[in-house]
Amino acid sequence: MKRIFFGLMVFGMVLGMIMLALHGKSTESTPLAKLNEQYAKKTKASVDHSMFQQLKKRFTKPQEVTAACISCHNGRHTEVMQSTHWNWERTEYIAGKGIRAIGKRNVLNNYCIGISGNQQSCNRCHIGYGYSDASFNFSDSLNVDCLACHDNSATYVKAIDGAGMPDKSVDLNFVAQRVGKPDRTNCGTCHFFGGGGNNVKHGDLEQALFDPTRDVDVHMASAGPDMQCVDCHTAQKHQMLGKMYSVSSMNRNRVECEHCHSAMPHADDVLNEHTYKVACQTCHIPIYAKVNPTKLNWDWSTAGKLKNGEPYEEKDSSGTDIYMSIKGSFVWGKQLKPDYIWFNGTASHYLLGDTLDPSKVLEINTLYGSYDDPDSKIYPVKIHRAKQIYDAENKYLIQPKLVEVKAGDGGFWKEFNWERADEEGMKQVHLPYSGQYGFVETEMYWPINHMVSLKEQSVQCAECHTRENGRLARVGGFYMPGRDYSTIVDRLGVGVLILTLIGVILHGTARVVVYRKRKDVK
């Protein structure tokens, strides 16, 4: 009887352990397979634009193309004209500042600083024609540039310093007859080159994504799901999903991995549990700037040095600019581990005219969040640091005029004179300039969302759960197993253990010695 009972018990325990060991190792997750299948199917356009008479008549101006588009796509332009791509502005609530219209007109960055006074050059990436200064007419629908986003011929380019007008080389008829859904080429032409060059700004958006391998990005991999930007950044009535915390501040309209993958996509409970406090990106984007470097540091204070009266550039051994007379000195980085912060989806911004404390590092955008806040998760970010120009008397950042449009207009990139550039730039934003300038250290936070790696390359447990130099070493506010411990408990605990060992060894040795002696005596 007893034996049977005992046997059953052992059997039960063994069974229990096997079940536990197997638990959590379920089979291939079907949701992922379904997604792969869904995105492998590429939709084909239902019409052939090259057949339309309206697009065959000779276009001499890009506005004529827009008119032709509107003649069929009746009313679509009004949707576009409500978008942030067109207005470069959105109305947002900013903690401590209230409801504000923010955008490139009043938000600065710490790369090329701002568009005001520089529209002729910067606004090449506006989806309109001729946004060359603040007087641009945002209600003229003929200035909507349909082709920038809808060209599928990959031949449409906007002219350098052309305020958004197409380059002379563009054959408008050829392009207009080959329009369709935006692909990575359309978006990337602007979004991969923000800050004046490939990968300068984001670090996770760059030309390698035109035709990426799976190692670079599992979603966009050409030999893979080959997803296009608009597969995630979906649009309704030309309002795109997604946002950037360099210019927006509210927790809305975000593209999230969970939209497709669900909140708990892992087969393993321990991993799923992490999703309460850790964003997907944190583990699944172990490195960014995978292929080409991104700018990490920009020191404007060294700009303006000339050799024989001429501006010059210096490159490092890999051919990246490390000094340019027009812009100053740079530090670049490639294959970088992100920084990590608590982030709840809301941000604040330095707005034109806000006063600053030059003895402190100024956060151009502040991302909010903390462990105690249930909406916060740990996110990967790129931090871009700079030294940029500010008005030393009025204590605010300066919008300098950089681009020269007319000779003698103060453009720094021609005249290399900060006083003139400041004066002219500040006129554009209607702020007084004291004539005194200095350089202040600033920081900008760029959440890293792209370049998702193969799951085998995701961040491993011990990269964070470790005492030394873990990825989350500086992310505070909570106890993390493996990283944190009580020093007192550890000291005392190890002490007790060592004393026990010593005691046991001494006692044992003494017994052996005594035993030997006694044997000798006998």
Added chain:
Amino acid sequence: MKREYVYRAFERFWHWMQAMLILFLGITGFEIHGSIRFFGYDQAVRYHNTAAISFLILIVFAIFWHFTTGEWRQYLPTWKNLRAQAEYYVFGIFRNAPHPTKKTVLSKLNPLQKLVYAGLKALVIPVMVVSGLLYMFYRYPHRYEVLGLNVGGLEVIAVVHTIGAFLLVSFFVAHLYLITTGRTVTSNLKAMITGYEELPEESDEKKSSVEANEPVLTK
């Protein structure tokens, strides 16, 4: 001397399982703690969780066994002979003095053992189980559609669990050594494996105490 059946099958099974599990939980636990590297962090967590559940199951069976057999009374701490037992380990053992406490089937633990084991059973292990379970189910709100425990932070739970772990590991070391302090160096070990042990009879005891001339025993 008489050969007696001291440790029954379940008791031996429970003892060895418990020993292995505590050792294993200690190794994996201190890997999670960041003190050692052995299995790799992810495996350590997985193994610790699995071993913890096995340990819990074992504990449930052990509690059942302790109460149905009445064996729990063996662990009731007593002051009687406590001092004598301590003195034995400090002095008597070196003089080859006999054990001050007679081991019988009905009373197989000496007063020091009673005290330490009672402390483990009533304090350290419950604290480990409770802190371990809190650690495990802390913030699993939607897990299995059950609302979990929303504790403000892990720190207190983890520190308490760590204190218990240090105590258990230290106990483990001392215990390993004390195995050798039976009637002979290996008699305790053999007994816990086979269940049988040579125990002194009434007459042996008298004889030995006369021989050793130990005053403690005449009390």
